[in-house]
Amino acid sequence: MLRVVNRVFLGLVGLVLLVLGGSVLAVGLGAPAPSWWIHHSRHDVLLSDAERTRWRDDGWWWPVVIAVLAVALLLALWWLVAVLRRRRLAEVLVDTGDGEGALLRGRALEDALTEEAARVDGVGRAHAHLTGRRSAPEARVRLALEPHVDPGAALHDLTTGALTHARTSAGLASLPAEVRLRGVKHGAERVS
Template sequence: MSAVLATVNRVLIGTAGLLLFLLGGSVLAVGLGLRPPSWWIHHGRHDVLLDHAERTRWRDAGWWWPTVLAVLAVLVLLALWWLTALLRRHRLAEVPVDTGDGEGALLRGRALEGVLAREAGEADGVAAAHVRLTGRRTAPEARVALRLEPHVDPGTVLHDLTERALRHARDSAGLAALPAEVRLRSAKYRAERVS
């Protein structure tokens, strides 16, 4: 989902930037005295964006103002959705740790991810491990991606992961639970010719 959001974000920012650049550049060019083409919305330096006739053309139509307000409301809601999607963190920055003294401490999410990935990667038959913490600070969740050697049993690797790496991470951070989503892939090997 984050890749789709990043792509939508780039397309929207690029399109908005291009439109604003073209519109602003054309208004600046007309304002500096360049003669615009006949089809352009501004005809000279002292021309306004909407003249009196354009502003009052649809005043008597009963559908005009509700339509304008509905379109503006949809645009505001889309802008707010986009802003909250950008501001929301997709990766957990820190996890509170109960130190027993009543104050507690904060454990960096990337440090916990690194330790968890290193311990998961040390298991027999694991070629590579990648861990990402998501969720809330008080209820983190782990997303684990393991690339397995062809000879390994996936059930054994999952058992080792839950009983060793995830349990150690949960106990060291003082968490009641650390749910995990695990994705397993097989390591690809190129066949070598033996003569």
């Protein structure tokens, strides 16, 4: 969901900047200004002296401008951190037992966990995702269950099977997991 919102927001911001930048470039090169444009020729300035000093003597103007710019900066920084933050665990530190360690690709462990979770009886689809630190990973597993399956039994089979195998094969002391269960929706079928 966040990925979709992020892409839509980026698309809208890009479109607005493209339209504004293109119209500024076109007017600057001598093209006729669009009807909605705030200036009428290429020699107009963006802000005239009267527009720049309009609220200069009002005491509320500069605090409001600074507050709006500060909020915009904080939102932009928050968005940048959210976009750049890694959601997936790139590698897992495996204890080899000899005092050394080995690195296992996080995607490989996710794929193995997903495949084994999908083989649990009554699971239609499965998806595993690793988060956390490489020395203390955490698993997030989503299971789509068939209508006839008991969720408790499916959860028990997952924890004693796939999650236990992943934990022991990676040599982890623990592998905390968040499991989300939902039912598979089947389309209506005509019975004759």
